Structures are given as structure tokens and as C-alpha cells.
Amino acid sequence: MDYAYWPNTRSCFKIILVPQDFSDATKACQNLGSKVTLASLNDPYEAAYANSLMLTAAVDLEDGLIDKEEPLWIGMVDDEVAGEYRWLDGWPVFYTKWDTSEPSKGADEGCVVMGFNGRWNDIKCSNKYGSLCKYSLSEWKYLFFSLKSIA
Numbered sequence: 635m636d637y638a639y640w641p642n643t644r645s646c647f648k649i650i651l652v653p654q655d656f657s658d659a660t661k662a663c664q665n666l667g668s669k670v671t672l673a674s675l676n677d678p679y680e681a682a683y684a685n686s687l688m689l690t691a692a693v694d695l696e697d698g699l700i701d702k703e704e705p706l707w708i709g710m711v712d713d714e715v716a717g718e719y720r721w722l723d724g725w726p727v728f729y730t731k732w733d734t735s736e737p738s739k740g741a742d743e744g745c746v747v748m749g750f751n752g753r754w755n756d757i758k759c760s761n762k763y764g765s766l767c768k769y770s771l772s773e774w775k776y777l778f779f780s781l782k783s784i785a
């Protein structure tokens with residue numbers, strides 16, 4: 635799969651279908667390029683677009699590496715402040731699309747997947763899934779942090 639471009643957030647997405655734990659999935663995205671990370675999804679349109687890519691990838695891979703019902707890792711993790719999820723790429727958390735009763739914040743859950751229904755679940759980081767990688771050309775993040783530092 636090539637990169638897919640989403641103009642609204644000036645972001646390129648790529649799905650890696652090889653099942654890996656969260657740490658290896660993070661590295662697999664970084665190996666694509668220095669600014670590529672597991673994806674943040676910053677608004678409902680971007681999240682819906684990413685979900686549509688995921689559905690298409692599964693259709694393309696009928697006998698492939700991920701099961702049709704398997705979720706994909708996205709770049710959200712609870713690793714710095716207990717119980718607080720953050721995006722690996724540094725975007726503030728503007729938007730979430732948790733599944734029903736999620737995030738359950740189980741003792742061994744700290745990494746986040748997007749399911750086939752487009753909804754998110756916090757889950758064991760040692761589970762193995764494909765990865766949704768993203769490279770954003772948007773400068774808004776830097777503007778946001780500049781304004782924050784002035785305030």
C-alpha cells in the first residue's frame with residue numbers, strides 16, 4: 635500500500651499489515667521516515683478517513699497478514715501520566731472516538747487501537763496488530779504550542 639493523502643490535515647497515512655506489539659509498531663512507522671509515527675487522529679473526518687483506509691486494506695488482503703476483524707495500532711499511549719492518554723506525535727488530544735465502555739484503563743492496558751468499527755480501545759501493548767502510520771505536513775501543532783507558551 636502506498637501512502638494515502640488526507641488534505642484536510644495535510645497528512646499521509648500508510649498501513650503496515652505485519653502484526654507487531656506496540657513498541658515494534660512504533661519503530662516500524664519510524665523506519666519509514668524520521669517524521670513518521672503511529673497516527674494521531676485529530677478530528678472526526680480524519681478518523682473516518684483512516685478507518686476507510688483500514689477497511690480497504692483488509693479487502694485488498696483477502697488471504698493476507700491481518701485478520702479482517704483485527705484492529706490497528708494508532709499513536710495513542712498512556713505512558714507519562716497514569717490514566718492520561720497522549721498522542722505520540724505531540725498533538726494535543728483534541729478528539730477521541732472511544733468504543734462503548736472505553737477506555738477501560740485496565741491494569742495492563744496502556745496502548746490504543748482503532749477497531750474495524752472505527753472506535754478505539756485501550757489494550758495490552760504486548761498484543762500484536764498491524765500499524766496505522768502517519769506523516770503530517772501540518773504546521774498547526776507548532777502554532778498551537780507557540781500560543782500555549784505565550785499564554
Ligand SMILES: [Ca+2]
Nearest residue numbers: 738755756757
Ligand atoms: Ca480497553
